[in-house]
Amino acid sequence: MGVFSRMSDIINSNINAMLDRAEEPEKVVRLIIQEMEDTLVEVRSAAARAIADRKELERRMDHAQREADEWQRRAELAITKGRDDLAKAALTEKKHTEVEQALLKGQHSNAEQGLAKLNDDIIALQAKLADAKQRQKAFEARHNTAANRLKARSRTHDERINNALGRFEHYERKLEHMEGKVEAYDLGKQRDLDREFADLETNDYVEAELATLKERMGAGKSTGE
Template sequence: MSIFSRLSDIVNSNINAIVAGAEDPKKIIRLIIQEMEDTLVEVRSSAVQTIAERKEIERRIGTLARDEAEWERKAELALTHGREDLARGALQARTHLIKTREALQGQLSQIMTGLSHQNDDIAKLQAKLADAKSREQALLSRTSIATSRVKLRERLHDGRISDAFGRFEQIERNLDALEGRAESYDLGKRTLEQEIEGLEADTAVDSELDAMKARLRGRIEAPGS
């Protein structure tokens, strides 16, 4: 099972449990990131062990290669001294070492392939984790805004707000009635400014009347002069 299949199973299981319990979406987001972080730590730890195993096998292969060369040297030495039996035994020992080294090389090849896959998985997981973290704040902001809007809408539809505005309207009606009563006491009364304006108007009318009388007298007196 790949780490992504395993991670998906873990995350989906926990998310289903959270959704079933109507948990805060923030917890779901944080859980996903936490699971990815934990998986990344686990995969890196596994990679460290695999690298240590690779190094150990490489050391053993190096030692076997040196031992092979040594047995080959001994076989040549035995032949130079006419000891074919010893040379044969040395070559047999060398052959055994070659088989052991080749087996280790096959094992090393498998380990290298596994490490390559682990490196790919780690790179992909790091990229997904970075993307998740970059999207976390945006998702949290959207969650916060949506939650605030829901609360605001609930308050706007709250009967207590309607009652409060109803009381404001009643207060305004009461003030209108009170101001109307105050104004009713002033009906029929003229202010100082109105009195002065009246006098000015009367003076203008009197002046115009006197002028008119003078013109009429002039017309009457004109024919008999």
């Protein structure tokens, strides 16, 4: 594939469509960038050669113009000397030079148009290249994020971690059981303390009832006597 046909394919390519069809978008973007960079180097080299050719045409045009002016001067000189034969010969040479000059001007015009097209193609290719590089950065960022998320997810679902967490829960349950035993002892002490206070209250009640009963019975005996 020639540089110009390849360049045209790249400039006219739809990068989004290429990525939609690709199984590995990152690889496709890298290949596109590499192809664009290589093509850009070749196009710039071609432009440099075209500029050199244009300058060469300009030098030849200047030389032809000087030759035409020189033959014009000789024709005029020959006329002043009465040498019409030499004047005709000089004018004939001038005509040949003017024909060559016209051809050179046509070539120069074509060279100018070619350079203008090359310049447009370079601008378009640079825009495509910048877009591809931007997409490459976006893909790299997304890839890194996805890789980190995948690593985190794999760690989360790692059986070793699950086993460790299971053991942790087992020890946690054992600790809770131990703490329950401690609380059970405290609850027992609390019940004993409540019973002691209840006994005290009961004793007070019994003593009061006993005193009341004795007092009532004592009063009954006094009345019976």
